[in-house]
Amino acid sequence: MFATMNNIPYLLGDQFASKFTWFPEQASTFAAENDWLFFLITWICVLFFIPIAGCLFYFCWKYSKPKGQKAESNTAHNTPLELAWSILPSFFLVAMFVIGARSYLNQRTVPEGANNIGLKAFKWGWTMDYGEGIMNPELHILVNEPTKLSMRSSDVIHSVFVPAFRAKKDVVPGRYNYMWFEADVASEKVSAEELEKAKRQFEMNGGGVWDYDEWQFTPDGYRFFDLYCTEYCGKNHSVMQTAVVVHSTVEDLNAWIEKVSKRPSDQTPEAWGEKLYNQRGCAGCHSLDGSKRVGPSFKESYGNERLLSDDTTVRADEDYIRNSILYPKKQVVKGYQPVMPSYQGQLSDDDIASIIAYLKTVSDYGPKAAAEVPKAEETTEE
Amino acid sequence: MSAGSLPSGSQVKDPGYPTPSENYLTNSKGILSWLFTLDHKRIGVMYLIGVTVAFGVAGLLALMIRLHLFQPDGMIFKGEEANNWYNQVFTLHGAIMVFLFIIPSVPAALGNFLVPVMLGAKDVAFPRLNLCSFYLWVFGALFFVSALCASGLDTGWTFYTPYSTTTDSSVILATSGAFILGFSSIFTGLNFIVTINTMRPPGMTWFRMPLFLWATYATSIIQVLATPVLGITLLLLIAERTMHIGIFDPEYNGDPVTFQHFFWFYSHPAVYIMILPAFGIISDLISVHSHKRIFGYRFIAYSSIAIALLGFLVWGHHMFTAGMSSLTTIIFSALTFTVSVPSAIKVFNWLATMYKGSISLTTPMCYALSFIFLFTIGGLTGLHLGTLATDMHLHDTYFVVAHFHYVMVGGTLVAFLGGVFHWWPKMFGKMYSEAGGRLSALLVFAGFNLTFLPQFILGSRGMPRRYATYDPEFAALHQMSTWGSMLLGFGLLVALVVLLRSLKSGKRAPANPWGGATLEWECTSPPPFYNFERAPSVGDPYDFSDLEWDAEDERYVKVEPAREIVPEEQPEAEPVHADDSK
Numbered sequence A: 001m002f003a004t005m006n007n008i009p010y011l012l013g014d015q016f017a018s019k020f021t022w023f024p025e026q027a028s029t030f031a032a033e034n035d036w037l038f039f040l041i042t043w044i045c046v047l048f049f050i051p052i053a054g055c056l057f058y059f060c061w062k063y064s065k066p067k068g069q070k071a072e073s074n075t076a077h078n079t080p081l082e083l084a085w086s087i088l089p090s091f092f093l094v095a096m097f098v099i100g101a102r103s104y105l106n107q108r109t110v111p112e113g114a115n116n117i118g119l120k121a122f123k124w125g126w127t128m129d130y131g132e133g134i135m136n137p138e139l140h141i142l143v144n145e146p147t148k149l150s151m152r153s154s155d156v157i158h159s160v161f162v163p164a165f166r167a168k169k170d171v172v173p174g175r176y177n178y179m180w181f182e183a184d185v186a187s188e189k190v191s192a193e194e195l196e197k198a199k200r201q202f203e204m205n206g207g208g209v210w211d212y213d214e215w216q217f218t219p220d221g222y223r224f225f226d227l228y229c230t231e232y233c234g235k236n237h238s239v240m241q242t243a244v245v246v247h248s249t250v251e252d253l254n255a256w257i258e259k260v261s262k263r264p265s266d267q268t269p270e271a272w273g274e275k276l277y278n279q280r281g282c283a284g285c286h287s288l289d290g291s292k293r294v295g296p297s298f299k300e301s302y303g304n305e306r307l308l309s310d311d312t313t314v315r316a317d318e319d320y321i322r323n324s325i326l327y328p329k330k331q332v333v334k335g336y337q338p339v340m341p342s343y344q345g346q347l348s349d350d351d352i353a354s355i356i357a358y359l360k361t362v363s364d365y366g367p368k369a370a371a372e373v374p375k376a377e378e379t380t381e382e
Numbered sequence B: 001m002s003a004g005s006l007p008s009g010s011q012v013k014d015p016g017y018p019t020p021s022e023n024y025l026t027n028s029k030g031i032l033s034w035l036f037t038l039d040h041k042r043i044g045v046m047y048l049i050g051v052t053v054a055f056g057v058a059g060l061l062a063l064m065i066r067l068h069l070f071q072p073d074g075m076i077f078k079g080e081e082a083n084n085w086y087n088q089v090f091t092l093h094g095a096i097m098v099f100l101f102i103i104p105s106v107p108a109a110l111g112n113f114l115v116p117v118m119l120g121a122k123d124v125a126f127p128r129l130n131l132c133s134f135y136l137w138v139f140g141a142l143f144f145v146s147a148l149c150a151s152g153l154d155t156g157w158t159f160y161t162p163y164s165t166t167t168d169s170s171v172i173l174a175t176s177g178a179f180i181l182g183f184s185s186i187f188t189g190l191n192f193i194v195t196i197n198t199m200r201p202p203g204m205t206w207f208r209m210p211l212f213l214w215a216t217y218a219t220s221i222i223q224v225l226a227t228p229v230l231g232i233t234l235l236l237l238i239a240e241r242t243m244h245i246g247i248f249d250p251e252y253n254g255d256p257v258t259f260q261h262f263f264w265f266y267s268h269p270a271v272y273i274m275i276l277p278a279f280g281i282i283s284d285l286i287s288v289h290s291h292k293r294i295f296g297y298r299f300i301a302y303s304s305i306a307i308a309l310l311g312f313l314v315w316g317h318h319m320f321t322a323g324m325s326s327l328t329t330i331i332f333s334a335l336t337f338t339v340s341v342p343s344a345i346k347v348f349n350w351l352a353t354m355y356k357g358s359i360s361l362t363t364p365m366c367y368a369l370s371f372i373f374l375f376t377i378g379g380l381t382g383l384h385l386g387t388l389a390t391d392m393h394l395h396d397t398y399f400v401v402a403h404f405h406y407v408m409v410g411g412t413l414v415a416f417l418g419g420v421f422h423w424w425p426k427m428f429g430k431m432y433s434e435a436g437g438r439l440s441a442l443l444v445f446a447g448f449n450l451t452f453l454p455q456f457i458l459g460s461r462g463m464p465r466r467y468a469t470y471d472p473e474f475a476a477l478h479q480m481s482t483w484g485s486m487l488l489g490f491g492l493l494v495a496l497v498v499l500l501r502s503l504k505s506g507k508r509a510p511a512n513p514w515g516g517a518t519l520e521w522e523c524t525s526p527p528p529f530y531n532f533e534r535a536p537s538v539g540d541p542y543d544f545s546d547l548e549w550d551a552e553d554e555r556y557v558k559v560e561p562a563r564e565i566v567p568e569e570q571p572e573a574e575p576v577h578a579d580d581s582k
Helices: A002-016 A029-062 A079-108 A192-204 A250-261 A269-279 A318-326 A349-361 A367-372 B031-035 B040-068 B082-118 B127-150 B171-198 B211-243 B256-289 B297-313 B315-319 B326-354 B363-386 B388-394 B398-428 B434-460 B472-505
Strands: A115-122 A125-129 A139-142 A146-153 A158-162 A167-171 A177-182 A225-229 A241-247 A305-307 A313-315 B010-013 B547-550 B555-561
Touching (some): A029 A079, A029 B363, A079 B326, A146 A167, B040 B127, B040 B398, B082 B127, B082 B171, B082 B398, B297 B326, B363 B398
Antiparallel strands (some): B010 B555
16 A cells, blocks of 8 residues: 555556546536536535635634733624625525526426336346336436336435436435436447457456456446446445446447347357356355355255255255345245245246256256266365 | 733633542542443533544544555455445444444533533433443444344445345444434433523523524534434334334335335434534634624524424435435425525634634644534535535435535544644643643645545445445545545544643643633633522623633633722721611
């Protein structure tokens, strides 16, 4: 940490050189108006702050006297002056309120014909519902067209925040909240070579969860805007992020939806299951290395006996896994809380079958893995 | 007349020094004489020690937060449980600071010591209730410690449902602690209301009270009216957790936003419990150290009451994004703006008090100046958050974190320190090193700004609150903030050392070291256990005309013109009516 001592001039330089910005990129119709209002308020604040701070230091310098000297004046009050400084700032306040409230109403009134996308928040991830059973954690929308998000949460309160759009709304369990925005900057697509290179690197690192921060584009090669959870929701609150991609044409958007909607014919169920494991929020709670997280590890999970919270045991076969995905609170492994959200209606039968196929590959009981893993490495069961 | 010399031929009024048997610190000995004391001054000192310990613990937690955030992936906590550790640390930092430090800091620690002395009274109205509220504070603190030892607390200090009804950390222990602390707060408030209403000395009308008493009175009203709502809310939360009564948890047909309404109905007024006493301290500090009558006494007094009442109507601005109807949201925004007016009035009045004064740049004055600077920033940035459209972007980001730290730390903590430095000679009868005190004020000011100014920019760039790890583009500003927090911590340590050193080697304090005109300066330093031998005559609390600096003894004294009996000679003849009886 102390190595960064040397970087202090650099840090200051970075912050106060020409690169300095108050805001992230403006990428929605709200952004320009919001930033304008922010700076208006800031300038009004400066207008008040400079005289206040100025008087503060000037009086200290001017009227600082040795002990024992009397004050030059002992005026107790001056009603007109006091009324003036009580009432005059109120005009600024009214102006801020009115502009802010009008702009807010605009942000809360969804235009006719907005594209509707469902959003489901859970600990700790997002599922965007594009209709017809097509779900994906990334939010893909169209440029210059209003998008409405109908939002619900399956556990605790979350909050959707897209800084580039200057838009935020809490996602509250037990009610539907909505928000809308109209993106006016389309996401670029990185070149095919760059994407190819990143994918190779990704495979070399052993796959797993795609690191958006590291690559700065989505696995499909789009630049993206950050979407954060801004209502504290527990352990992985700070990684409950996803990407917002703005497509420039409907064709492009449809092509992407087509690509993610179902398992491509050239992909094995195991590979598709691994992708779902990383994309759909499994990886946040279920490890692959046997370590205990919020939920039991998937390592050596398939095919083994499981001790449940009601002290019965059950074999984790295909049907048990399927039930655990669809009705996760029914058969909870002992030592864990019933906190997993149900994936009913969110995963197709093929998806679930793919996940089961993938789980078999990380268990010695899986027929495929059994062939690959030498018997010597068999670990003792828990 | 030159400064530092007393006018010749005048009479000097000074109470001198207390004897050890009079001094409230030494008049009885032994630990039990403290634990069972009913003396409001000793209870005040015990509170002072208690809140300082709580502040030390929560401050160390704050440093852990900042150090962890030095790197995007987290620097201190590592491994699978890193985020859980971080969540527990920031929760305890918030909960301890709010419930154990800021709320009792000024009203309970300084208020207990000062309210009766400023009134010229012997004690508060209910001394036993006073001791009881101190022990409730201790028990509440013990509950927090036991929550920490059991399975920690990871809900954030706001206990938002349904997270708090589903997490397996010790929510019930912690909420019980907060519930008990609430009673401590209610008892203190009740005690002060009765004391100020019934025990003012003859001649002290409402508008001849020191402004610190006005602020304490307004605070007490909020404590008595708002804190029961917190108690009810926390009980409902416990009931929801244990019995699933279905009021907050959507799984049982409750509504989590209801909890937020209940919670902020208390906790927003609580913000004014935290800041109003600070206003009172600053009003007195600015006036005394400028040796000039406070400007616009009535406006300041009324604005305290206005803030106390308006503070009850603005809780909804914590929930602008929670999903209230647009109409409700807009109404809360409008109400929120109204509360900024009385705060602004006070700042203008303080500046006008300094104008053409005779300012002594003592340690308490340095803290008071620092307060005005920092609180003004804190107040003005509230406008960005009260404005609905900009709040949609800034809500729950570091902008909010910076805003309320400017108000709570730059405001309340700095005022509390200023108050402690101001009344320290009165409380312990010792003068501290002025150079050390001013140095601490400067370090705290610089460290504070370095910590929290970058956070405004972090917030407007979109960095969300309560993140254990963050995107690399925010790293530089987070690092500036961490360096600042260490400077701030060092400044606070200097302040503590300066004060503690004075107890050992400080010069004996005169009764009136600063030239204050309120009643507490008319008894000895430290006061005798009975405060005043006889009820003092009440003058104007802000009339400094008869206070003179005595350079020889380094003290201020009240000077009265020499009195002589006129006529000097006895009349020779008997008055005619002298033998009326005949």
